[in-house]
Amino acid sequence: MRQQLLYSWILVREKPVFRSDLKTTFQRWPASWVWLMSLATWVWLFYSAFIAGGSVQMSHPSLVTMVYGSTDLTDFLIQLSASMLPWMLMVIAMMFPLLNTQVEHVAFSLPRSERAKGVLSFLSGYSLTWLAVGAGLQLLIAVIDMLLAGRSAIFKASLPAVAFLLAAAVVWWPQRIVWMAACGLRMPLRINTWKSHLDSFNYGMKKGFVCARTCWIPMFALMLAHHNLWTMALVTLVLIYERYLIPHESKLIGYAWLLIAAFFTGLALLSLGQGGEQAIPYCVPV
Amino acid sequence: MRERKNVYELPPGDTTLEWYAKAVANMKSRPTTDPTSWNYQGAIHGFNAGNPFWAGAPPLPPESEQLEFWKRCQHSTWFFLPWHRMYLAYFEQIVLSVVVELGGPADWALPFWNYSDTTNPHALDIPPAFTDPQDGSNPLWIPGRVNNALTPYDVGLGSLNIVPFVGSIPQGFGGRETAFNHGGGPFGGLEQTPHNLVHVRIGGAMGNPQTAALDPIFWLHHANIDRLWQVWINMGGGRTNPSQASWLNYRFRFHDADRNKVSMSCEEVLDTRTILGGYTYQGVPAQAPQPMLMRAAAPAEAAMPLEVVAADNEVKPLGDGVTDLSLNLGSAQEKQKANLRTMARAVQVPQSAYLLFENITGKGVPPVYNVYLNLPNEKEMDEEYLAGSMGFFGIEEASTPGTHSDGSGIQYVLDVGPLLNKLRSQSNWDESKLSVRLMATGAMPEDASVSVGRISLYSE
Incomplete structure (x- = not known):
């Protein structure tokens, strides 16, 4: 069955019209590929959760567990990489659709032959920044774990709610408008082969920093919520709505974070009645 | 009414x-x-x-x-x-x-x-x-x-x-x-x-x-x-x-x-x-x-986007007088060069070409600048070679990161297709180089400045 599907795909792919359409689509709307990458990630996440027998949540091994549980450095690095996978999947699924303007800027700044490579360089730089942010947040979670050790489970269960509350509060902080405006950042790129890739990579890293500065708190909240798929999907829709459809100084997103915080508070309170940490669905794993 | x-x-x-x-x-x-x-x-x-x-x-x-x-x-x-x-x-x-x-x-x-x-x-x-x-x-x-x-x-x-x-x-x-x-x-x-x-x-x-x-x-x-x-x-x-x-x-x-x-x-x-x-x-x-x-549902983007043929990335501060630079068309890919040669041969067929000025940053109200291409006599601003004029309205706000700006500056696009087609038909046309001259049409006020991050040529 799998081989048959693969064979059919190769046949379709080789059709000249299809090949030319794919190429033309990328040339005209380079951001369409970034959306496709995001869509593929979403499909995989939902497939893993509902069809392949996984969970709607993905857990991070705690850094503390990793350090004390690892047999050697290699083991630690493997565990660390595995723990960053859900984070990076989340970045691709949620953040890539927000990059229309930047991907188009990179693609149209370069000769046609360099466009795809330039966009890939940009995305690599962008992802690298987010990877660093993710590692930092893992460390933060480890610190929180240590601080909350021995405390009532309700503290841990309410962490996503607290993080979304913080995200909502930041929406009313005047500096956030400036940061939101910076999301449109553009940089002049060289057009000669490796220099164009270097510039695109550099641009991606800077854009990653600008994005992380604005969006790290809701992303962190989702990390605390074990990348709950439904919440991720909701947050993604809110972010896309804010990015493309409303003025950047709008406070609507703040109300959305407040609602999600209320939802997590409700869950945390519910979990109290069920007793025991195992019954709490959104606590930080230790 | x-x-x-x-x-x-x-x-x-x-x-x-x-x-x-x-x-x-x-x-x-x-x-x-x-x-x-x-x-x-x-x-x-x-x-x-x-x-x-x-x-x-x-x-x-x-x-x-x-x-x-x-x-x-x-x-x-x-x-x-x-x-x-x-x-x-x-x-x-x-x-x-x-x-x-x-x-x-x-x-x-x-x-x-x-x-x-x-x-x-x-x-x-x-x-x-x-x-x-x-x-x-x-x-x-x-x-x-x-x-x-x-x-x-x-x-x-x-x-x-x-x-x-x-x-x-x-x-x-x-x-x-x-x-x-x-x-x-x-x-x-x-x-x-x-x-x-x-x-x-x-x-x-x-x-x-x-x-x-x-x-x-x-x-x-x-x-x-x-x-x-x-x-x-x-x-x-x-x-x-x-x-x-x-x-x-x-x-x-x-x-x-x-x-x-x-x-x-x-x-x-x-x-x-x-x-x-x-x-x-x-x-x-x-x-x-x-x-x-x-309504026609065919915005400009639906057409195949133009391709960058040459670019100059050195930041150019523009002053009171003249700023010269040249775009090295020789760095273009072979296919693009072939396109340019085709354009040179078929000047009667209109070809699209645009000069793009990116990341124009500065402050105050700089004067209007005229842009000339391949001026034969460097001392005379012959209107025949005028590609267009640029007025940097909103440059200060667009250059300053703030509530409404990312600080990347403004962009200017000049349609240079007709002028380039005309230049290509001339005997002294150099296929590997395009010289661009920016000329201030007035004095730069003391509290004003302007610089261009990248100048590039886009063609079909």
Whole structure:
């Protein structure tokens, strides 16, 4: 069955019209590929959760567990990489659709032959920044774990709610408008082969920093919520709505974070009645 | 239905400007906190407490109100035309109510300044009613204007030939598709010329979006831009407004003449006869927008995007005089070079080519710059080699990271296709190099500066 599907795909792919359409689509709307990458990630996440027998949540091994549980450095690095996978999947699924303007800027700044490579360089730089942010947040979670050790489970269960509350509060902080405006950042790129890739990579890293500065708190909240798929999907829709459809100084997103915080508070309170940490669905794993 | 008339064709004895002056004086006497005051109306377009033109403005409305209603002008975006149409409509409503309050005519309408009228020998001059200070008592005069007359290059109407409304390279008539955009990025065709060049050529308050609407001539200039939008639609030939819901349904907030908070969508300003009582332009038939299904759904982006052929990435600070640079076409890919050779052989076939100036940053109000290609005699600025003019309207705000700007600066696109085709037919055409000269048409003010991040050539 799998081989048959693969064979059919190769046949379709080789059709000249299809090949030319794919190429033309990328040339005209380079951001369409970034959306496709995001869509593929979403499909995989939902497939893993509902069809392949996984969970709607993905857990991070705690850094503390990793350090004390690892047999050697290699083991630690493997565990660390595995723990960053859900984070990076989340970045691709949620953040890539927000990059229309930047991907188009990179693609149209370069000769046609360099466009795809330039966009890939940009995305690599962008992802690298987010990877660093993710590692930092893992460390933060480890610190929180240590601080909350021995405390009532309700503290841990309410962490996503607290993080979304913080995200909502930041929406009313005047500096956030400036940061939101910076999301449109553009940089002049060289057009000669490796220099164009270097510039695109550099641009991606800077854009990653600008994005992380604005969006790290809701992303962190989702990390605390074990990348709950439904919440991720909701947050993604809110972010896309804010990015493309409303003025950047709008406070609507703040109300959305407040609602999600209320939802997590409700869950945390519910979990109290069920007793025991195992019954709490959104606590930080230790 | 009110009619907006050509300011140079007002009949003898007409009182339109007289009442405008009285209303302006009245609005200037109102406190800045009043939404119907001159300052408040000006600040809707742009505001900078540190700019000398705003020196007498305080006390100001609360920060939250400023955030909601001030600094809302839309530039470098497909909202440029509809936002300014709404802005003018509410401003006109406020002026009309003041005129009526003062005992003036109930059918008063904002006149327009048709500076592109080649049949009028004075068309390029700011109408005299605006230029005589009368010892500072003329409400229509404002200090600081650099020029009281435009040049023919400032007011060219080549943008009317652009068919798609939306686009950046090649330019669309109305601008590129964006969300809310106060400034920064590439301009639409009409916005670039004549809009920007008129602003920057007049200079002073008009040269900067933060202060432009404080100059009473601003409103006549924008009435003309608004009229040209209707002229463009009337030309037909596939010229249509965007049909995307993200454009049609986008709403902007204003205050009406009764100081109520109101909002309007782009769809509500497509037919001028239905906007706040309705208006038409003298000599321009108004027509209802075409039904949605009849609209062409082919914006400029639907065509295959042009390709960059050459680029120069060294940041170029532009000074008072001349800045020279050359674009190395030899670095282009073989296929592109072949295209250029084809273009050289077939000059009779029109080819598209655009010169793009990116990340133009700076401050103040720099002068208008003329751009020449392959000037044969370096000392003579031969108009035959003029590729276009650039007026850096909004450069300061677009260069400063802030609530409405990412600090990347503005972009300018010049259609150099016809000129390049002509140059290629000349015997001294060098296929590997294109020389570009930028020439300031005026002195650089002490508090101004401008530099260009990248200059590139795009071709088919």
